[in-house]
Amino acid sequence: MQREIRIALRVTVATLALTGVAYPLALSGLAQLVAPAQANGSLVTDESGRVVGSALIGQRFTEPGYVWPRPSAAGAGWDATASGGSNLGTTSRKLRDRAAAELERLRAANPEAIGRVPVELIAASASGLDPHVSPEAALWQAPRVARARNVDAARVRAVIESQVEGRTLGFLGEPRVNVLLVNLALDRQFGRAPE
Amino acid sequence: MTAVGWLQILAFAAVIFAVTKPLGSYLFRVLEGERRPLERLFGPLERALYAVGGVDPRREQTWLQYAGALLAFSCFGLLVTYAVLRLQAALPLNQQRFGGLSPHLAWNTAVSFSTNTNWQSYGGESTLSYFSQMAALAWHNFTSAAAGIAVAIAMARGFTRSVPEGGARTIGCFWADTIRAIVYLLLPLSGIVALGMLATGVIQNFSPYLEVTTLEGAKQVLGMGPVASQEAIKQLGTNGGGFFNANAAHPFENPTPLSNFASLVLIFAIPAALTHTYGRMARDARQGWALFAAMALLFFAGVSVAYWAEARGNPAFAGLAVEPGAGNWEGKESRFGIAASALYATVTTGASCGAVNSMHDSFTALGGLVPLFDIQLGEVVFGGVGAGLYGMLVYVVIAVFLAGLMVGRTPEYLGKKIEAREMKLASLYILLFPLLILGFAAWSAAAPYGVSSLANAGPHGLAEILYAYSSAAGNNGSAFAGLAADTPWWNTTLGIAMLAGRFLMIVPALAIAGAMVGKKVVPESLGTFPTHGALFGALLTGVVVVVGALTFFPALALGPIVEHFLAEAGKLY
Incomplete structure (x- = not known):
């Protein structure tokens, strides 16, 4: 179980960085590049x-x-x-x-x-x-x-x-x-x- | 009702039917294949996540280890989210300088997203910073959806694997399943969809809220934010938590009929596809299509009633000198209209999505009964990503058991005997749901701190209470949103209902998988009840409806059903 908890902690951090931070930031950059008028409202x-x-x-x-x-x-x-x-x-x-x-x-x-x-x-x-x-x-x-x-x-x-x-x-x-x-x-x- | 309205509904059904096989096959190859598709593209990211996590994807788990991993992962997710929401004021990307959330609101919201519910006690644009939206909420949209897919696949393995005598009774590796669902499916598809959403006008920026002077010279402050990235995964993962308070009714989340149609397709795509994945795992595609057919039948019944009821309009407006027969427009957007709103309400509650493009609270009594009853059926009308399939498989166990009782034969499913242990677990799964909903609803209806949050009086008030706990326990997240849920009582108890409705139902589902996986497969004989034909599809549909109706009909009779007759008689509260 201890092993699973260690994995859980690491996967938590990794997915957070990937899907919670990197993904929206990358998409925002792309959006401002390809469709700034729509992206800004x-x-x-x-x-x-x-x-x-x-x-x-x-x-x-x-x-x-x-x-x-x-x-x-x-x-x-x-x-x-x-x-x-x-x-x-x-x-x-x-x-x-x-x-x-x-x-x-x-x-x-x-x-x-x-x-x-x-x-x-x-x-x-x-x-x-x-x-x-x-x-x-x-x-x-x-x-x-x-x-x-x-x-x-x-x-x-x-x-x-x-x-x-x-x-x-x-x-x-x-x-x-x-x-x-x-x-x-x-x-x-x-x-x-x-x- | 109009022909164009029905055309939208049928076109939607046709698209879902068309994507089920290709997407289901793709998912099968991602989760069960020896080699995964597009491995050159996604393999490096997959392996990087294994390396960071210390995961060995080949290390299979028993059902107990699988459940343990899921619970540990969800527990950390819950704690991190709670911390982010409480400490919001000290974290970055907080242009509007929102303070931290109160303990009960942070608890409710953290549970809400950890459980794939996405109930909104918070009011998006007036409560949450961009960082909270991204790191606390959008992140969970990915992980909770991936975990749901993982559980469904694990349960399917329980039914479809044949373990040799003395072999390991394992049902897969939770970490590999979850990571693969994110890397091969949710993340790339969300990225593509988000760009499409952007083209229709969904915003994506980190600007502070924008103050404009309107044409008539008034001030208006426009909420901004990274919406498109969140909107895509919110629908695809059947999460449903809105960036804005008005959810997908807000024009920045859902600006056009096209973005609306795409959202609808995204909500049902994975749940529908999983039935085909399941058929592939059972080495008999018909097994999957039988589930699909039962779900489709329930869907058409629901959407027909909802559309009919909403198109009839509000009986209270009959005396007013307005255009008759124009439909019930209160709480609906002009660009979507009656048909697309009724369709959305049926889809979002058939799946455990909970996004809304119209306000269910303002639906007619029968129009609002459909989403409520869809949730109470256990959200198996395609259902949440994963949750729909494992929920339906529990109903399958019960249907097969009933069929066995009728002919006096030990029930079998896919060649495996259904015995006392599985039936007890299935019963536990089925019974927990009404216990949570009716128990909490009865308490709230009797307590001053419960009813003080109601927006509507009379039977519609009871419907608001029933809807809230159904939505929470069913991990749906839509609401009869007049209910002012941001109070200690509602936040706390809805949080408990969400938590129990997710994990106390996943554990028995996985336990069924664990019990089934080791069973010997007996060869098909003349006495075998076929579970791939129309007869079984009809039996399964009947079981779902009868269980749901027997459980909830008394409460519904006091709420929406009596409300319908009172409204027709012109009674107002």
Whole structure:
């Protein structure tokens, strides 16, 4: 047994050095070499070159001239150091009340929107940092965005449609619109959104 | 449910089916072959590790020595991890200056990773330094997965080896098995996968957290870190511990539908392949495919229910003026959608992975019942790397025994008689699991320090408790994550459940191997019950379901099942 314990100790140290230190360090070096943009967080800049966030991490939008994302349960909302969902179940009164209030807010802010509210706009995402909404959810908001920017709704819809990402290979995941990227596209097209 | 949703599920199943044979054959050659494949490439590293460790790979061990080696190795791993987490503040690569973990959180996390559970009482980006993530957690992702593969192979040797009269009743060398699993499989595959993950947007850096000003002028701090290297082995080793709190729902861990699909394949790849490895060891590939078929049947049943339940949506939203029939979106990511989330939940709990791309706590009652019940079946729906195979082999012993009872004949498996000792050990293995889960759950449900951590009231609260101990004892690691588990009671008891659920189940499994290995192989006769056909596959599936259902149905009836009817009736808590 003493022999096994000696081996155990040595294998512990060896595997720790190999898989716990050497492997991630080597991979980080390689990553910075071959794909630095992705390795460092897929950061996005605006027209002036200022970093405005990551294409992968959702952020809060409340101004009427921007497309809004889904509710976020990360920290106090969109806290990228406290990712997570609401974890409320289907029999939770808190969840139903929150959804009803969100619905009320959306309807008040989008009086001219056509059709019912897409359900994911009142449902918090898993990470609280979901960067996307469905194309339907983005298009549903087009009349509000158009009014705030004082442009034709059809032009806003065209910008949104140009930003739709389809399913990968045609069948994986869901069609979606990246909220930060579509809002940058709107700013490019129509100028900075009025507050 | 949509056709595209089903297409994703079927495409996933097809890929798993396609990799089972080649990967299983490769593993067979790595662990059982006279010469290993790609020895010129990996041989030097393998031999270096033997030299450093003082290992003689040809020195075979009895089951007791094998178990001793495993326990000693795991014990050191546990102690080192505990020390790293406690001393985090004094160790390098701590850009955010996180303090050391509290004793109970360090205990819970160290146990969690030593046992291949990867339960997250910690909140990744808000608790752990990069060094802790790498050296304490990613390291265990390799070693605990390799140890699981080793145990499965050792147990398979017990069933498939024929030891000559008076020969040594050994089941392999733990050190050689573990080191080979790391060097020939886990490390190279993780490296390749990590680079692929990187291409989809998974981050890999040592930068401090990045503060940005958002488009609307608010401040947002982005968590950073060496994620890709950890993400790859986390899935491949069915570990599942997230770099971030939100695990694989976090876009930096799982940015696209493609990274998501790849993760799913990685989780099931080795467990599925091991069934073929086993078939090769039994010198009858059909023996492996019979296990595969039973697992696949359970998988399809689970994913069908989960997808159906989640696609129906939240009944509480029915009165709200939203798009009807759009599905239950609470706790799911837009890029994955309902189908890929339900699939992920079924896969991660069928295997003992525990990574999540959606929040199981917010699933509908029946949608959440599937991952919970998958865990309670003992995670044999392909199961953890290694753990799935040795768990299923225990069920095989029971199925063969039942078949023997039915015809009044001494049961045999692969020509070896199943006798009282093996049955007692198998029963011990099967009974320990509900004892841990139901015992601790009952205690927590009755104690104020237990229920004070619940996020949901009513039957869903009980489901949170059941899920926590099932996940811990089953070494899964996923959660109904509303439960605030970072308290002394939860950290301590979940740690005990994880430890017992791993080692008190591995030891009887290895003991079965030790009991079986020396048995004489009796030639097949007309009276032999074939264990490679559809009949046996169906019997095995039935045994798994009946044992699981008989054990846990009463508790489930009080939790998710009654919750389903209350939710349909519009009851809220």
